[in-house]
Amino acid sequence: MIADVVIGLSYGDEGKGKVTHHLLKSGEYTHCLRFNGGCNAGHTIYHKGKKFVTHHIPAGVFFGVKSIIGPGCVVNLEQFHSEVEELEANGIQARDLVFIDVGAHIITSDHLEEDGGETAIGTTKRGNGPAYRDKYGRSGIRAGDTPSLKNSPYLINLYDELHSGLLSPCVLCEGAQGFGLDVDWGDYPFVTSSHCTTAGALLNGIPPQAIRRVYGVTKAYDTYVGAKEFHGKGRTFDLIQQLGNEFGATTGRPRQCNWLDMRMLRKAITVNGVTDLIINKVDILREVGKWNLRSYTGDRIYIQTGNEQSWKQYIKRYLSETKVDISFSESPERI
Numbered sequence: 001m002i003a004d005v006v007i008g009l010s011y012g013d014e015g016k017g018k019v020t021h022h023l024l025k026s027g028e029y030t031h032c033l034r035f036n037g038g039c040n041a042g043h044t045i046y047h048k049g050k051k052f053v054t055h056h057i058p059a060g061v062f063f064g065v066k067s068i069i070g071p072g073c074v075v076n077l078e079q080f081h082s083e084v085e086e087l088e089a090n091g092i093q094a095r096d097l098v099f100i101d102v103g104a105h106i107i108t109s110d111h112l113e114e115d116g117g118e119t120a121i122g123t124t125k126r127g128n129g130p131a132y133r134d135k136y137g138r139s140g141i142r143a144g145d146t147p148s149l150k151n152s153p154y155l156i157n158l159y160d161e162l163h164s165g166l167l168s169p170c171v172l173c174e175g176a177q178g179f180g181l182d183v184d185w186g187d188y189p190f191v192t193s194s195h196c197t198t199a200g201a202l203l204n205g206i207p208p209q210a211i212r213r214v215y216g217v218t219k220a221y222d223t224y225v226g227a228k229e230f231h232g233k234g235r236t237f238d239l240i241q242q243l244g245n246e247f248g249a250t251t252g253r254p255r256q257c258n259w260l261d262m263r264m265l266r267k268a269i270t271v272n273g274v275t276d277l278i279i280n281k282v283d284i285l286r287e288v289g290k291w292n293l294r295s296y297t298g299d300r301i302y303i304q305t306g307n308e309q310s311w312k313q314y315i316k317r318y319l320s321e322t323k324v325d326i327s328f329s330e331s332p333e334r335i
């Protein structure tokens with residue numbers, strides 16, 4: 001087996017959907033695997049000039065690639081079915097391509113209700129936290145034990161599918177959220193409840209030695225949605241929000257904006273074993289006309305200022321020890 005992984009290095013909304021969509025164009029992948037999260041995710045994808053926002057369904061469906069929601073995920077079945085229908089209505093065949101692994105957990109109406117009000121950390125209200133809590137509390141409901149799924153065409157056994165020895169799969173693992181929201185590595189308790197790291201992909205039955213490339217995705221600036229204070233001071237950050245259209249794909253909430261945090265980026269690259277770094281929305285920073293970064297001397301944070309060229313040089317130098325291959329992206333459709 002060969003597996004490539006796409007993960008977020010910031011707080012979600014880095015453009016993972018775009019990168020996954022772009023990589024699938026190679027035609028070499030036999031499977032696309034969502035390995036964490038639920039419909040808290042919102043992946044914006046431009047396919048043949050049309051905009052799509054997916055929450056549950058992996059991007060493989062846009063290319064006729066078998067797409068699986070893995071055991072590391074939680075699923076809202078109503079949302080799942082309506083997403084399948086919406087894709088079909090827009091000319092994307094999803095019905096025979098998308099599957100839910102028997103081990104994925106179900107988001108129930110109780111989970112939704114519990115997560116529905118104002119939460120201390122400002123969740124997406126999609127029942128994610130309560131569903132994972134019940135999973136780990138051993139009182140959750142798995143897809144394989146759900147009567148409405150048992151006789152449906154959507155249930156799959158991921159282990160049999162990937163390890164039956166009949167074919168050598170090439171899997172693109174599609175992550176949701178990002179390093180800063182990871183339950184172990186993020187800014188706890190302002191985190192989501194799943195594993196957003198490369199390790200999160202491995203937890204879905206991907207053997208470590210199968211990993212070929214790890215595509216880490218970030219933006220030219222950081223954004224975050226949730227209850228903690230994050231938005232930088234001054235009008236520039238409002239401008240970034242407007243020009244970058246930084247409003248949540250799932251909830252419509254404005255995303256708080258700040259300069260790219262270099263120390264966190266390097267940590268995310270290191271922990272995740274990132275081989276290829278994609279820095280999205282460089283075009284937005286060019287429109288804004290300011291090329292700043294958050295950097296550190298020891299524990300003291302400061303703002304590194306410069307122009308486009310020095311900004312790129314600084315990033316390359318700061319990350320040189322990680323040996324990561326860096327792409328600066330300026331298009332919503334390509335890397």
Ligand code: IMP
Pocket residue numbers: 011012013040041042121122123124125126127128129176177181190191192193225226227
């Ligand atoms: P939850 O995942 O809905 O429990 O929310 C926990 C935190 O993660 C909140 O700050 C959410 O705004 C954030 N979050 C969850 N999913 C996403 C996402 O896909 N993009 C951006 N932020 C997210």
Ligand code: MG
Pocket residue numbers: 012013014041042043044249250
């Ligand atoms: Mg998103």
